[in-house]
Amino acid sequence: MAYDLEEQEQLANLKAVWKQYGNIATWVLIAGLGSYAGWSYWNSFQQSKSSEASVLFEELNKAVAGKDDKQVQRVTSDLKERFPSSHYVEMTVLIAAKSAYDSGDIKHAKELLNSIVGTTKNEEYRALAKIRLSGILLDEKSFDDAAKLINSDFPEEFLADQADRRGDILVAQGKVEEARKAYQTALEKMKDKSAGKPLVQIKLDAIGGTTDKS
16 A cells, blocks of 8 residues: 555654554553452452462462562462452453563463453453453554454443554554544543543654544
C-alpha cells in the first residue's frame, strides 16, 4: 500500500511513539482494572481463611517484587493445583503471564494468556487476557491474529481499552484513518481522569489528530 508524504510522516511519528511507549501500551492501560479485580477477588478469597493460600499469595508477592519469574511460575502452578476452582487463581495466572513476558519468556506468557481466553467463565478476566495477548501478537507482527482477538466481544467496561488496542493494530496495518477513529472512540469512552488517556491522545496526535473535518 502506498502512502502520501503526510501519511508517511504520521506513521513515522507513531513508530517513534511506539518505540518509546510500546511496553506501556501493551500492559499499563489495563493495570488499574487488573489491580482492582485482583484486590476484589483477594478480599473474597481471604474470607475463606485459608492459611495455606495466604502463604502462597505472600510468596507470589515476594517473587514478583524480586522479579523471580521461576518462583512466580512455581507458586502459580501450586495455586492452580490446590485451588483449581478459585477465580483468584485466574488473576494469579494473569500475573504470571506478565512476569513471564517481563522475563523474556514470550511463549509461556502467550500460553498462560491463551489458557484464560479459552477456559475462564469470567468475562473480565477474559477481556484482560485478550487485550494483553493481542499486544504480544502485535509486537510479533501477527496483525491478523491480533485483530481477530481484539474484534471479538468485550464487556462494557473494557470497550475503551479494546478501541485503543484496535487503533494500535490498525496503525500497524497502515490503516491510518481507521486508527484515528479507533483512538477517538477510546478517548470518548475513557473517564476524564483515566491513567491511559494521555497516552491514547499522544498516539492520536502522532497520526494527525482528530478526524473531525467540520
